[in-house]
Amino acid sequence: MKIIILGAPGAGKGTVAKLLCGLDGSIQISTGDILRAAVRAGTELGKKAKGFMDRGDLVPDTLIMDIMEARLQEPDCEKGFILDGFPRTINQAEELKDLCKKLNIKLDFVVNLEVPRDVILDRLTTRRTCSNPECQEIYNIKSNPPTADGKCKKCGSAVIQRDDETEEAIVYRLETYNEKTAPLIGFYENEGLLKKFASISSKETVEEIKKSLKS
Numbered sequence: 001m002k003i004i005i006l007g008a009p010g011a012g013k014g015t016v017a018k019l020l021c022g023l024d025g026s027i028q029i030s031t032g033d034i035l036r037a038a039v040r041a042g043t044e045l046g047k048k049a050k051g052f053m054d055r056g057d058l059v060p061d062t063l064i065m066d067i068m069e070a071r072l073q074e075p076d077c078e079k080g081f082i083l084d085g086f087p088r089t090i091n092q093a094e095e096l097k098d099l100c101k102k103l104n105i106k107l108d109f110v111v112n113l114e115v116p117r118d119v120i121l122d123r124l125t126t127r128r129t130c131s132n133p134e135c136q137e138i139y140n141i142k143s144n145p146p147t148a149d150g151k152c153k154k155c156g157s158a159v160i161q162r163d164d165e166t167e168e169a170i171v172y173r174l175e176t177y178n179e180k181t182a183p184l185i186g187f188y189e190n191e192g193l194l195k196k197f198a199s200i201s202s203k204e205t206v207e208e209i210k211k212s213l214k215s
C-alpha cells in the first residue's frame, strides 16, 4: 500500500502506521523518527533540526524535502510505504505531488485520523517513550505504564517524557498543526484522495482502513 496518514500530534498516526505495516510488508516512514535519530547522532541535519523540534516548531520544508526525496527512492519503498508525519505543510504536499510524478509513484489514498482535542491533550501529556533509540517503545502512564521504577518492559532502559511532550510544547505543537497542517485536509479532499476515520481505538481504525484498501 502507498498511503499518507494525517492527523494532529497524538492522533495515533505512528501506532496505526505500525499496525498497517504488519499487513503487507509496507514500511513506515516517520519524518519525526528520522529527525530524532539525526539529533541523537549529532549529524548536520540533527543540529539544524533540534531547535525547531524542541520548541514544537516545524523543521523547514527544504530539509524535509531533501530527506524524503532520498528516502522514497530507497529500494525498501518499492513494496509500499506509510507516510507518518509527512507532509505537514501545503508546500510539502505540493512538492510531494511533483516528486510522486517524477518517481512514478501512485498513492492509494490519504487517511485523516479524527480525534477530539481533549483526547489528544490527555494522550500526549501522559505519553512516555523508552529512551533506548533501538527500542523507543511507547507507554502511557495511565493505560500502559512502564515498570514501577520507570523502566521499559521490553529492554529495561529508562522511560522518559520527550522534550516536545511537555504541556507547553504540546499546546504549541497543536497550534502549529491547526495553522500549518490542518489545511492539508482540504488539499487532499480536492485531490480526491482523502478518507476520514474516527480514531479512538487504533485497532478499529486499522480494520476500517483495511476495508477501504479492499474496496
Ligand code: AMP
Residues within 6 Å of the ligand: 009, 031, 032, 033, 035, 052, 053, 054, 056, 057, 058, 059, 060, 061, 064, 084, 085, 086, 087, 088, 089, 092, 164, 173
Ligand atoms: P512527530 O514525531 O511526527 O510529531 O515529529 C516531531 C517533530 O519533528 C515535529 O514537531 C517537527 O518539529 C518535526 N517534524 C516531523 N515531521 C516534519 C515535517 N514533515 N515537516 C516539518 N517538521 C517535521
